[in-house]
Amino acid sequence: MAAETGADSGGGELARSIGLFQLAMIGVGATIGTGIFFVLTEAVPAAGPAVVWSFVIAGVVAGLTAVCYAELASAVPVSGSSYSYAYATLGEVVAMGVAACLLLEYGVSSAAVAVGWSEYLNQLLGNLFGVAIPDVLSNSPEEGGIINLPAIVLVALCALLLIRGASESAAVNATMVLIKLAVLVLFIVVGISGWNTDNFADFAPFGVTGITGAAGIIFFSYIGLDAVSTAGEEVRNPRRTMPLAILIALATVTVVYVLVALVAVAAQPAAEFEGQEAGLSAILESVTGQAWPGTLIAAGAVISIFSVTLVTIYGQTRILFAIGRDGMLPRFFSTVNPRTRTPVNNTIVVAIAVALLAGLLPINFLAEMTSIGTLVAFTVVSVGVIILRRTAPDLPRGFKVPGYPVVPILSILGCIWIIVGLRTITILVFLIWVAVVLVWYYAYGIRHSRLGEPGTQVEDRA
Template sequence: MSSLLQQALRRKPVQLIQDETGADTGKGDLARTIGLAQLSMFGIGATIGTGIFIILSQAVPVAGPATLISFVVAGIVAGLTAICYAELAGAVPVSGSSYSYTYATLGEMPAIAVGACLLLEYGVSAAAVSVGWSQYLNQLLDNLFSIRIPDALSQAPEQGGIINLPAVVLVCLCGVLLVRGASESAKINAIMVGIKLGILALFVVVGIAGWNTDHFADFAPFGFSGIMSAAGIIFFSYIGLDAVSTAGEEVKNPRRNLPLAILISLVAVTGVYIAVVAVAIGAQPADQFQDQEAGLAAILENVTGSSWPGTVLAAGAVVSIFSVTLVVIYGQTRILFAMSRDGMIPKVFHKVNPRTLTPIPNTIIVCAVIGVLAGFIPINFLAEMTSIGTLVAFLVVSIGVMVLRRIAPDLKRSFKVPGYPVTPILSIIGCIWIIKDLRPVTIYVFLVWVAIALGWYLAYGRSHSYLDKADAAGTNAKDEL
């Protein structure tokens, strides 16, 4: 029996991962039904959420008109990580995202720690955005029909309500779509992403009528430090690009389409953000963004002299959050699917329905847990936990690129990080730079969370690992699945 340290750091062979997922044969556990366009919409849908609708009220007071540069800086940091994801996704096209990449490069125990990060990124954020959906839904109903869902049915108990029913309904609707199949979910998501992009395009087209070059006169009133501080705030609007990699086992031609979809999502999201920000600042003086609610709607209302933009943008937020929730829950189920296949968590998360070829028990459990969180807990205070979980996962992926280049230099890679090794090193530095500005309590709670995950590994994962069974039996772990 290998020592504990050897067990903790044993890597899952890349060839085994590729055999399990049918990366080259197309014969994996899940059906490959998602094309490049739908996959790109996954990345765009998971990234462009409510952030762009509200982030300017936080960023512009910090950086002034130079917020435009802050978005570019944040996009570069996110882009460096996205490029690293693209290389690993093309080399190891698997559903587990950075969990599986870590397993293949750094070992079993680090993979469990990254899995815990992903639980924060996907599980907690799905509940948080679902809570936000009920707020925008109420705003839309009020604007259209002058009715509101009572607080008792739209607020968590701690906020004076009984249950946040719209949030629970949203999670259930996403669960129904996901149970029906990945292809159907991808099609619905593509439609919703098209709608939200259309609404943001409408903002740009209408808002540019109010353009005033004088608004850019005092371009960087708070200097370089203001630009970088705003970039840290804005960075979290780019979280979601990694959602593409969670679909690794349901994508047609994964070696080509996974890296392409990540890069397409990055370019599309950055382009949309910069266009929206430029028009917003051009149409409204920087000093009016402070604490401005429904900022984009207010800008259009000032430009048009009408109240209809508030209704349109509320509808856009409703559709946007639905899309984000769908993709995030999808990603969560596929990460748990990969962890279960490895024996790190119970087998129920790996069971696939023979008709739909989707992990139905897994999806039901995930939706039940997220539904409870969204319905009964004011989840907003955990939003920062989502951010640190994502950043640590990003950081590990950048390290994983360098490790895999060293341990498997001849591995087939459909995409290689340009500027290697400078690019992954800059990505690591960027992630650490943002993490250091998070509140100390966030970092402490995160460390406790990871410690719990490592305790789970020692108590359960280590003894149930299929690699451990293979070591004991002297056989290929594939035979144990």
């Protein structure tokens, strides 16, 4: 069965070139940067200093889901992430619903991160050269601009790198992640000198509702755990490598997130976060009274947020590849360039869509839309673990969820709890989007699906 997809043998269409360290860095790279470098300006006004607990809640729910991902990634090591897992465990219709979640999750998060990158680029240019990109060219129409040009440029650069090949992209990403971690350690070390216990006085001004609402905004940053599983057919020894990479990424991310959030809210009053651009840089400049720490943070953010955008665009192209290979999108999406062995068509399509979102929409709406897509996809993965244990108990698994079935059930309940805390408009737009994708499935996908053909079902390919 493995031979039919190259799940273990390297015989698939995509090049199997990514090792454990690079894969773990894909997970860390897709995660750290989205939540920490700019989402505090959206989350702190919603929860106050208790945003630290919002990060903990999001981390615990993500952790419960991460071990579920680790089991499915070791049992079904193919491209497509939770789409492929849903295809294997819950059927084609549910898989298309999950595909809607993932396309939203990756496309919108790429755009959100690109918008945040634009803010830090302006901060860096101002600190180094005393210049700034005009507001009309660095803000969305809703924010008083015409288009966010730096965000579009970033998306184009990521697309060009991905077209060159997966191994080259993974190597560049790993380097950027190490720079990112060094910059965040700098923030913790310097920022702690501005610790002021008084900033925790009104700890939870909006109560539990504010804490869970902020957790929903933050949760989109945990997309990195899903990004690891999109690389199933480009990883060496995937049954061992994928679960290890997911767990390494989770541990690294959670520790860094909580420490940075704690230092940030201790060093700056909660009221000052709202509307603050390039927040971590601004905090360090305030704490030290000097420009150089903020400049270093801004430079690190410009470099490292590039890696987040790179990985999230990468993830979406591989999900489109998996859906196209199953026949539910035109063959255009399952075409692999014979020279680079990458889905170049998908990269171009995704880059255009993400560039439009990043150029025209504000960051807070993008963050919430990503969160709901991530949460629903995570829920399906946890359900998938339970289903696959019953339907395929003898399927080889390189990793098994500890505390089964309690852990996947808690993961499901945690995801639902955070979803309920999101704004009504976010949930409504999400439901409309899922409905559009399901209409596509019934109008096109169901007639072109390869379900039932020899070697096309995920269970067979795994």
